[in-house]
Amino acid sequence: MCTVFVSVDPGSAVPVLVLAVRDEYTDRGWLPPGRHWPDRPGVVGGLDLDAGGTWLAVAPGAGREAVAACLLNGFGHTADPQRRLSRGGLPLIAVSGQPVDQVERYDPFHLVVARPSGVRVVSWDGSSVEESELPAGLSAILNDGPEGRRSSAACPPGILATMNARLARFRARLQAAARPEPASGPPEVAWGPWLPIARGDGLPPDDPAALIRLLTPPGGRVWGSVSLSLIALSREGIRYDFGAVSEHGPSPRVGLETVLDRTVLSTSRERTPMDKEPSAESLAEMGAQMEAWLVARGHSPSIPASTADAPKWQRDMLTVLSAAEAAGVLRKCPHLTPEPQPAAVMAEAPDLLLCLPCYSEVLPRRVCPDCRKPSGSASLEGGVEDVRRGPLLIYSRMRCAQCAWLKSPTGPEGTFGA
Incomplete structure (x- = not known):
């Protein structure tokens, strides 16, 4: 049960903000964001070790508009197992500027594609494709689509109730907080009042409205929130902060690190060991x-x-x-x-x-x-x-x-x- 909040403010210095929580089986292998795909050297994202794709990818721009793409699983008719393609390839396709072909080979999904100029959502329920542009303001994308309006009939009632509780709680909290305009600096400074909310807002992981969630069924696989991503898109570049959920106690811990900070392109970049010519x-x-x-x-x-x-x-x-x-x-x-x-x-x-x-x-x-x-x-x-x-x-x-x-x-x- 992944959740994505998107804030669009065309008049802001940072017009698009993305807050994305990934929920997954906790024993599914993955690697933190990096350049994991040699055939796509300009793409940064976390790596799913099971299928080789990702749940979220960004492309800094390098002369063109920066872009981020986030994937959520959907509800509906599944693809033919003999022809099925992994949905983890969709964010890589999106940030590379390529069209999604043969959509019928994918299980249902919602693909959020964000640029400084706007954000669109592509939804597929196994029967039809729907594309929508997100309006100015705060929007939420859940496993049943933008604002929970798509494929709700196929969503189990228990999961639907949990998504609605999460949406109601955190939409109100984010709207009440001052909208940040992240620039260079540590995540605590860049994201301001959004950061403690994104880290769970103090709710225990078993609360029905929890953003950082943990479900431990008797004798079954543990399901929960495994990572948090915060992305800021501006005309000057992109900032990407990422953190893994390290504990699921009464107050889950999410330590953020800055993966990319291309928000100040006019200044000298940090020097590396290859910048000085050795004797x-x-x-x-x-x-x-x-x-x-x-x-x-x-x-x-x-x-x-x-x-x-x-x-x-x-x-x-x-x-x-x-x-x-x-x-x-x-x-x-x-x-x-x-x-x-x-x-x-x-x-x-x-x-x-x-x-x-x-x-x-x-x-x-x-x-x-x-x-x-x-x-x-x-x-x-x-x-x-x-x-x-x-x-x-x-x-x-x-x-x-x-x-x-x-x-x-x-x-x-x-x-x-x-």
Whole structure:
């Protein structure tokens, strides 16, 4: 039972605001927002590990209007199982500016497509498509459509009552609060009075009106709110704040982090470790540091190889990495400074630079880029890690043992540097 609130104010410096809560089975695997799709390097979104799509995607713009797309499941007639396509591909299609073809192959959905110039909702109930433009003011989109007006007959009465309670409570709370105009700064400053409301407004997760919800049926899968997204769209750019629901106690916790902040494009972007040209001495010193670090972790010593000889997985990483750097949205851990220093980049998140200690910490949580399932281990005996070493960066791909053997004719590539 996902919920999206959209505020449209054409006269505001930030004309479109989106508040989106994702409800899902809590054991369904996912990754936080990033550039997870090499064929769409300009798209940022969370990754669903089951089907490879997303529930929400944004495209910063890069010379055109920024756009965000959010997906809600709908009610109605389901698609033919033999021809069914995953609905998680719809936000990726929408932010790429492509039309949604073969709609009959999707289960019912509501797709919210937001730009600074306006917001439209595409709804499909398995029988017909309906498109609508959201008016100025505050609108709500639920699993039974904009303002709960579509497919209500197919919605179970219990779920309908819960959606109506949530809508009544939080529409009134958001309308009573001052509308923010998010700019640069921490989420608490940018979103002002909206933030505590978006985080649940103090309601326990079992309250019928709760925005941050948790349902634990006897002997069944746990269903609840797993993440919160806050998006601000202006003519100058886009801001995207994201947080996972970490606790479902009496007061659920949602810690927000800024994924994208392109709201001030005229100022200099934050510098990255690739912004300063290192000296030959610095390169040699960093190369020695990375080599010693890799060997200490059990990797083979590096062997000379040119960039032209890089495998496809490394070239795909470089494509996304370069696009993110050019767009000014390259992410990095807080320990990296503008000075040249060793860093690591992972195949499953090629727009994120990590210092070596942080890279070590995330190893147990890594995901196989082929099947998008856990790699199995942070050690070389479990997940199989392929490594290439450049002058400043360690490029790493860790696949689960099954993919490493099945997808390489001669078995795993092993651990080699370049």
